[in-house]
Amino acid sequence: MSIAQNIAQLKAALPEGVRLVAVSKFHPVEALREAYDAGQRIFGESRAQELRAKREQLPDDIEWHFIGPLQSNKVKDIAPFIHLIHSIDSLKLLEEVDKQARKNGRVIPVLLEIHVAKEESKHGFTPDECEELIRGGALSDLKNVRLRGLMGMATNTDDTGQIRKEFRQIRGLFDHLKNTYFKDDPNFTEISMGMSHDYPIAVQEGSTLVRVGTRIFGEREY
Numbered sequence: 673m674s675i676a677q678n679i680a681q682l683k684a685a686l687p688e689g690v691r692l693v694a695v696s697k698f699h700p701v702e703a704l705r706e707a708y709d710a711g712q713r714i715f716g717e718s719r720a721q722e723l724r725a726k727r728e729q730l731p732d733d734i735e736w737h738f739i740g741p742l743q744s745n746k747v748k749d750i751a752p753f754i755h756l757i758h759s760i761d762s763l764k765l766l767e768e769v770d771k772q773a774r775k776n777g778r779v780i781p782v783l784l785e786i787h788v789a790k791e792e793s794k795h796g797f798t799p800d801e802c803e804e805l806i807r808g809g810a811l812s813d814l815k816n817v818r819l820r821g822l823m824g825m826a827t828n829t830d831d832t833g834q835i836r837k838e839f840r841q842i843r844g845l846f847d848h849l850k851n852t853y854f855k856d857d858p859n860f861t862e863i864s865m866g867m868s869h870d871y872p873i874a875v876q877e878g879s880t881l882v883r884v885g886t887r888i889f890g891e892r893e894y
């Protein structure tokens with residue numbers, strides 16, 4: 673199937689209110705253009721340099737999302753235009769995003785990455801650390817970031833029960849934070865979860881943004 677067909681099929685299967693982030697990391701600009709021509713406007717990348725290079729060659733109305741581990745010294749490269757950073761995994765990184773956003777006269781939307789998977793290699797705050805960060809009030813000093821919600825990845829396993837449990841944990845944390853700290857905040861609305869192999873479960877568990885790469889573009893060549 674073509675990229676256009678894959679996108680059409682995915683979009684047809686997503687409920688209203690769930691948006692598709694086409695994860696285009698490691699794929700060439702031609703592949704992104706094919707997706708663009710099929711109507712896709714949200715693209716997710718995981719390396720600042722690659723993202724910038726692709727952005728220069730593609731139309732301006734694309735929403736670029738950053739989804740991978742982000743080093744503090746790379747924030748300035750994406751701060752002028754990035755639409756949403758999914759992968760905030762420390763207060764230090766958040767402070768750097770705030771600083772670079774201010775320099776650019778922007779407010780940058782962000783998600784806090786939550787670590788629920790079994791793999792140690794995955795990044796993010798534990799649910800307790802996340803709540804601690806929010807309760808501590810550090811965020812209210814950061815006027816140039818806007819917290820839009822949470823992001824998380826499930827363990828890479830065939831055990832769908834495990835995957836569902838982890839997505840449910842992220843959703844539970846989101847609901848708790850929303851009710852406790854963000855009741856009157858119209859910005860705290862997003863739950864980014866679900867990839868090629870587990871997005872249907874993520875959607876059932878309340879995802880609002882699915883990040884799908886392989887299922888659209890095929891295997892990546894590293």
Ligand SMILES: *Cc1c(COP(=O)(O)O)cnc(C)c1O
Nearest residue numbers: 695739867868883884885886887
């Ligand atoms: C690469 C990546 C994806 C997409 O993974 P696929 O399995 O290709 O759909 C989603 N989220 C993050 C954080 C990624 O790094």
